[in-house]
Amino acid sequence: MAKIEWMLNGTPISSDIDLSMRLLDYLRDHQHLKGPKEGCGEGECGACAVLIDHQIANSCLVPMANVAGHEVVTIEGFAKTKRYQIIAQAFIDCGAVQCGFCTPGMIIATESLLHHQPQPTISEIKVALSGNLCRCTGYNMIIEAITLAAKRGRGEW
């Protein structure tokens, strides 16, 4: 056990914690933030994605030691922003959500992409989604949704 200082969804946190605990377990079991999901547990599906310092990361592969001094934002924290509203509405309008299990990770991947590249090409969108699996949509509708979000949200990123 050791104490680490970090930020979670805009709030400073001081955690006395096992440094090897996975961030995903901490979020779900200690903070009851159920947006990040455990899909594969091996960094292959992206269902557990969160933002660390504005960059997408798989929380199943991040030990708590590695969040010390960093800012983590989950889908619950990101949902309070206008950018989330734009992305979520675009996902709804394009039919990019079916079972919904991958959706928090997809939205986090979208935010991570648009934060660094506000007007991405289709090819850049595909690369940005390369770590996120969806078994329902066939991806086309998700790619359309991200294109639409970038268009509607011009100036937000």
Place this chain on the structure above:
Amino acid sequence: MVEARIPHSLQEALILMSQATYTIVNGATDLLVQKRSWSGTIPKFSQPPLYIRGLKELDYICERSGMLEIGATTSLETILHHPKTPKILQHIILTMASPAIRHQATLSGNIQNASPAGDSLVGLYLLDASIVLHNRHHERVISIQDFIVDVRKTMREADELITKVVLPIDKFSQCAYTKVGPRKTDAIAKVAFGGLIDIENDRIRDIRIAFGAVYKTVLRSRKIEESLMGKDRSAVPEMKHVLLEGYASLIQPIDDQRSNRWYRKTTALNLLEAFLDSISR
């Protein structure tokens, strides 16, 4: 009992490592897969982990004396976007992992894992990378080929830390890299092939060929490469048969859950043949 630690400086890390044996954890993207158990349980390490990912003094990439120096905690994403990163390494990083992994993972972590299928290793062997290690008292520099001695075995002593990787600045006119796997990123290679070539006035000044996942370490033969040095590119087609036979005798893949010996060897040689054909075109 020794506990998991987060050192706040390189010096503190080296002092801790001189006092006890730790498992060095950097980006953790491989180690947490290896050490995980059921969800909600703490990953188990046989030795206490030393979490070095936060060491800011090792988070850099810069050109120095004509070489590219990459600190041990620099993310793959940072390396990918640096203007001096060799093209072969950029190709490898793009197919190695998704952005979510690239933001956390490091080159030094991939090196220390020393997997025969370690994606970055193909590029580092081709580039003749050097590994810089520090312990509390000394620094030593080892070539990547000497550093990795067997499957998951390296020359690193328990009190040593990889502090940086040093690469030459890219001088090759052509590079090729193909990773064969079930998915474009986030997959362990069944076979990987990389080739570098420097041609001037149709003459081969330098050529390097490496295979991943077909031997206990990355496979590279300087003897075969030397047979091509100085040759005109038009001579490659008539040498092709001998070159393919030469590598066929060296490639020794295994059967495992990802692929089998026959597929790996056949694919590796097909990729080599395509590369050789591209030289004479």
